[in-house]
Amino acid sequence: MPELPFPLPADDRTLSPHTGYTxxxxxxxxxxxxxxxxxxxxxxxxxxxxxxxxxxxxxxxxxxxxxxxxxxxxxxxxxxxxxxxxxxxxxxxxxxxxxxxxxxxxxxxxxxxxxxxxxxxxxxxxxxxxxxxxxxxxxxxxxxxxxxxxxxxxxxxxxxxxxxxxxxxxxxxxxxxxxxxxxxxxxxxxxxxxxxxxxxxxxxxxxxxxxxxxxxxxxxxxxxxxxxxxxxxxxxxxxxxxxxxxxxxxxxxxxxxxxxxxxxxxxxxxxxxxxxxxxxxxxxxxxxxxxxxxxxxxxxxxxxxxxxxxxxxxxxxxxxxxxxxxxxxxxxxxxxxxxxxxxxxxxxxxxxxxxxxxxxxxxxxxxxxxxxxxxxGPDRALALPAAGFLVQTTGRDGLVRLHNHGSYKLRPWEAEHPPADPLYARLAYSTRTGPTSADNTPDNHIAIEERGVRSARLRIHPLAAGPDWLASSHTPAFPDGGPRAPSLRIDSLTLVRGRLEVRVHRTVGVPAGTRIHHSGWAVALSPGAPAESEEGAEIRLDGGEVTGQLLGLHGWETATAVRAPRGTAYGPWALVPELTGTVGEDPSGTLFVALASLTGEPAPAPLTDLATTEVNGLTVTVRLRDGQGVVVDFGADDAPTVTEAGP
CATH class of the missing domain: 1.50.10.20 (Glycosyltransferase)
Known part of the structure; x- marks a missing residue:
């Protein structure tokens, strides 16, 4: 804690037991x-x-x-x-x-x-x-x-x-x-x-x-x-x-x-x-x-x-x-x-x-x-569909996450022109992590890869909402010289329970064999810090104050940690967990499911111990360790539905 360049009164922990400030x-x-x-x-x-x-x-x-x-x-x-x-x-x-x-x-x-x-x-x-x-x-x-x-x-x-x-x-x-x-x-x-x-x-x-x-x-x-x-x-x-x-x-x-x-x-x-x-x-x-x-x-x-x-x-x-x-x-x-x-x-x-x-x-x-x-207070999940935000808090660590399914920095008359602004385009933000710079691998992102170039998420269209989930879609955009593919679409859904985030993505119109990448929370670390890979290809990043975890549940083939040498606002160097998969042949779309977590709790349990997944076409059932289960259905119409899973 740096010494302040001007004096402040002594803390008053009677009137202000949390901050000491009056x-x-x-x-x-x-x-x-x-x-x-x-x-x-x-x-x-x-x-x-x-x-x-x-x-x-x-x-x-x-x-x-x-x-x-x-x-x-x-x-x-x-x-x-x-x-x-x-x-x-x-x-x-x-x-x-x-x-x-x-x-x-x-x-x-x-x-x-x-x-x-x-x-x-x-x-x-x-x-x-x-x-x-x-x-x-x-x-x-x-x-x-x-x-x-x-x-x-x-x-x-x-x-x-x-x-x-x-x-x-x-x-x-x-x-x-x-x-x-x-x-x-x-x-x-x-x-x-x-x-x-x-x-x-x-x-x-x-x-x-x-x-x-x-x-x-x-x-x-x-x-x-x-x-x-x-x-x-x-x-x-x-x-x-x-x-x-x-x-x-x-x-x-x-x-x-x-x-x-x-x-x-x-x-x-x-x-x-x-x-x-x-x-x-x-x-x-x-x-x-x-x-x-x-x-x-x-x-x-x-x-x-x-x-x-x-x-x-x-x-x-x-x-x-x-x-x-x-x-x-x-x-x-x-x-x-x-x-x-x-x-x-x-x-x-x-x-x-x-x-x-x-x-x-x-x-x-x-x-x-x-x-x-x-x-x-108690763990909270609050959907704010008007802004396209899903707020997730956990009382044990007091950490806050904001999942973005509707806010972006483009006027209605402006074209989608990458690169995307890291401060708006990411799937999620928090009070203890910052986005990586536009020069580095993006955190909390979903992208397809064409001709060696990855897509950006710019204009975000809200799709549907529930008490603890939000869904949106976007058209993958590529920089100048990249492909133009207005018929392509990625639908994304985030559902939260406690510290856990179930992330489901559906590709629409994306050619079979296309590579797809999904990243989790960027954690500020010291250069050269290792990333722990758990069984089942879980990536775990322990930054001391927070631990970030990402696990591929369905559709993902590889998992790795990618360097972000420009760091974030929380540290000059960071790592980003990333999953990679391949789009399938089904013309109705391919589902990709991941489980993510960002927590300040010490020694959090591996994600591999916390969830199982069953996928049937465009429907996925995710069962959590505590018995909770949800069914996410992307097959009914253009907007997904979420229901509680039966026993």
Whole structure:
């Protein structure tokens, strides 16, 4: 455990028996993060030029990003302290706003870049939302302290977000947030009303049910659902006192948290899935928002358990550099976690996790005794067909897995063009493993091989769902120069019981003799670490903290462990278990069945001892050691069915 570059109070294991963290720890962490970042402010305080490689938007935009995102943290801290200005920090941000908006777009050392269209100087639009929200929260101490001409300049700069084209996703909530602030300080008009109406209208079209919004058109579901699509409009409704909007959006947040609260490990980690994971404990923003607005299914002590668990998880695991700056990565620096838009200031969207400081010190979230996290309870299997997710938790180790049968990063109008994004295309994700990089063998993947090239899984079509299983299909896609085979299809089903995952795949239209590959969990190991192969061709990878296992039950011919030398976010080197088989002659398709496991339990039993399989055509019966049995039938129609097996 690395030593933190700033002090925190001693653990309080009476009030917080699980994490030791109290509100005082959150305040100290906020102060430490702010002081570390502000060391890199320009002389006029308008930009915060944090060290690191620039994003594709350039150094000037990155400096604005560093300013805006830490300003949001300063705002949460100040409101939580009832306006008490810690160390004059708000004066520094107020001075920075006045200086940055003096001559926007000018090439001097302090002027902010102007807000442009997405794809053409668009990144400042993202940062305008943090500036506007920070000003809205701290208006008595920042906005009202600005001279009238500085207020006018700030308004004009912010209105650039209302007059330019956002990206076709959560970006439409940035103009909404800007407009909400302008309305709040008496500068609203028809332009701000249109921005709010437009954002809320698009939000309705993106709502898919069970508390999940797609991030724009299509089926992109990830952490943006919590830290953007719920956060911005619902926080706007709360600050505006808009009871009608709260009544419409609040129940969705409550429903979302019923499932999302399961996606935090007992060790505090959020699920490692989707883009922008370098925002880390921002994953808790929706949890805090539920408590703030009263739309949460969680008890106050469970709310703080999730929030503090996530914050402590990253502080304890090296997310900060030696001088206290959040690094570009997951624990320490990790390039594969990042996107092209990631710059040195990007990690400070983690500030959203500090939204909890808007809750007053006497709020039950801060005063109640900490309770166990939902993932620390009984084993759970929760299907979320709206997003195409199957959540699997095991109470003995507190580990969480997310099986993906419906979320992908493609717009409806975009072609399927490999390579697939590892953060979306895999069959499963967890709180203790990360996907391998696009340069290495993919983990948790199913692929056919043509002309020596393996297929990608891009657009995922949900097929069917049950209480503890989900199924989907995809058309195998090949890189440029590879085969074009739109008539081919792979259907996939995951069923979970305890720590076990029954994985069934059916090939449709794939020529006989085609090679097919299926991989399991990537486990971070030391280079040269052996993979144990048990009887029946089980591959076992013991990474110390987790053990990954994969066993071919039907259709698979060989099993091996493949090196992933670029590692994962959990270690610089990893192994991936892989099964290989051959497609059969039956024109109705070939079934392939595997049993997988990822567990933190010590010395887990071999999978060969836990299941038997019988296959009849396109029907497979899997019987588990404890007597449970299921029948998976792919033969009835295009959607599989799952029933309990008889004695």
């Amino acid at each position: 509100r005082a720890h959150w305040e100290a962490a906020a102060d430490g993060l702010l002081h570390a970042a502000l060391r890199y402010a320009t002389p006029g305080q308008a930009l915060i030029d944090l060290p690191g490689p620039p994003s594709r938007s350039g150094v000037r935009s990155d400096g604005l990003e560093g300013f805006a995102r830490t300003f949001l943290l300063a705002a949460f801290r100040a409101v939580g302290a009832s306006g008490k200005n810690q160390h004059g920090i708000l004066e520094r941000y107020t001075a920075g706003i006045a200086r940055g908006t003096r001559t926007p777009g000018r090439g001097d050392a302090e002027s902010w870049p102007v807000i442009g269209h997405h794809g053409a100087q668009g990144q400042p639009m993202v940062e305008s939302a943090s500036v506007a929200l920070g000003l809205r929260l701290t208006a008595p101490w920042t906005w009202e302290a600005l001279p009238p001409d500085a207020q006018d300049r700030t308004e004009e700069w912010l209105r650039g977000a209302l007059r330019h084209q956002p990206a076709p996703n959560n970006w439409y909530l940035f103009p909404l947030t800007v407009a909400g602030f302008l309305d709040d300080v008496g500068r609203g008009d028809a332009e701000t009303a249109r921005a709010i109406e437009r954002g809320l209208g698009l939000l309705e079209g993106w709502y898919q049910g069970q508390g999940w919004y797609s991030d724009g058109d299509g089926r992109s579901f990830d952490h943006y659902n919590g830290w953007a699509l719920h956060m911005y409009p619902l926080l706007h409704a709360h600050l505006a006192g808009d009871a009608e909007l709260l009544d419409r959006l609040g129940p969705r947040l409550r429903t979302f948290l019923e499932g999302f609260s399961l996606l935090f490990d007992a060790d505090g980690a959020p699920i490692h899935h989707g883009r922008s994971l370098t925002y880390r404990f921002a994953a808790g923003a929706s949890v805090a928002l539920g408590a703030l607005t009263g739309h949460t299914p969680l008890a106050p002590g469970a709310t703080r358990r999730l929030l503090s668990g996530a914050l402590r998880h990253f502080l304890d695991r090296g997310a900060l550099s030696e001088d206290g700056v959040l690094s570009l990565g997951w624990y320490g620096p990790h390039a594969a976690t990042l996107q092209r838009y990631s710059g040195p200031g990007s990690p400070y969207w983690a500030s959203k996790g500090f939204l909890a400081l808007l809750l007053p010190p006497d709020h039950p979230v801060w005063t109640a005794t900490e309770e166990a996290a939902p993932a620390e």
